[in-house]
Amino acid sequence: MSTSSETTGTTGVSGASGTTDTIGGGSAAAGTGSEAPTASGTKGTTSAASGATGMTGATSKASGATTPTDATSPTSGTTGTTDPASEVSRAIGTTAATSKVSGQTDATSPTSRTTRTTNPASEASRTTGTTGATSEDSGTTGVTGTAAQASDTGPGAAPERPASGGEAPAAAPVRGTRLTLTGAGLGRPGAPAVSGVDLDIAPGEILTVVGSSGCGKSTLLRTLAGLLPPLDGTVEQDGHPITAPAADRALVFQEDALLPWRTLRANVELPLAIKGVPRTERRAQAESWLDRVGLADRARHLPHRVSGGQRQRAQLARALAGAPRAVLMDEPFGALDAQTRSGMQDLLVEVLRGTGATVVFVTHDVDEALFLGDRVALLGAGRLTAVRDIPHPRDRTAHEDPARLALRREVLTSLGT
């Protein structure tokens, strides 16, 4: 887990206010490869770019407008005016597409007297953090690029991922993306964590990553997100160097990073807003996603009015609503109780069904890694020690399978347990 507040790039942690006005035109002002702290200083943001601008921006915004309580309370009467263009980029972290987002009043609650004009484009970068939305590989901007890529179902399209169960409708196919590390050294300048990483993650693959505490799992994820540049070697997406966060690589952390002043639905709308999806349509899509994650009846709730598991589900909905080509998940279920966690695993498999998105999933839980992944990567002693195919991925009935059990033993041994 990385809880750092250091900056490795150029924009730095102050990000919040700094990003507000720099999200337009794909300038990637906040997405220049910097790493910033999350709101809580822990794994708490969503999406690559939020690492850059993170919830620091959220805090900044909140200070200028409302607190969560303000937003919900019918009696608060808080009035805040925010720049719509800066709101989304802070939350979803997409600097691009700003011009496509028209400022909208965030009618979070019919009973709220809070009057706020928000800009999804700036809000997003605070949370999901795809600030550097000038897409590295497409030459287009962030989410716009994602949308274009999403319609590509050509030869590179990932096969539909089978679900473990559930009847939820499949999401629109998205072409997964290839993530490749070659001789990569990962870490901070002067503090390398992992060296010589050679790893090729195929489009549509779910790669789980396990390793002892401090071995570099989060560092790997942040590098893939574009929040940390490699110290050596190369890190590429579809053959193009990853140099900054991008909208098509969503990042989900253990701590939820929902914007506290937005309802669950309004949070899920953010990535759609930065894609320029018209309000009515994005509202419908957001409600559909909330329905898929079992939160239809919580759509109008603010994050602090729902449970931790429900917030994680909303965060998952938000991450996937933007049709990312890669989803980078850093112990997303680590704070949940065992039963909720198991349900979230099933839900994840279900909502990923048919998306084709490439997933890199960091976990401390070996059984979670062996259930979710197509392959599992073992990190330890400053290097990538092994990458193994997982027998019967996403099949709960296979836990007694001899090959699965043998792999489980190997993983546990590698962890020294």
Ligand SMILES: Nc1ncnc2c1ncn2[C@@H]1O[C@H](COP(=O)(O)OP(=O)(O)OP(=O)(O)O)[C@@H](O)[C@H]1O
């Ligand atoms: N901001 C930082 N500055 C310097 N070193 C850091 C920073 N953040 C993490 N590290 C170091 O980098 C190494 C890898 O950290 P990382 O967070 O990637 O480990 P991890 O495997 O995710 O750990 P955990 O399982 O505990 O979350 C550790 O030695 C850690 O101390």
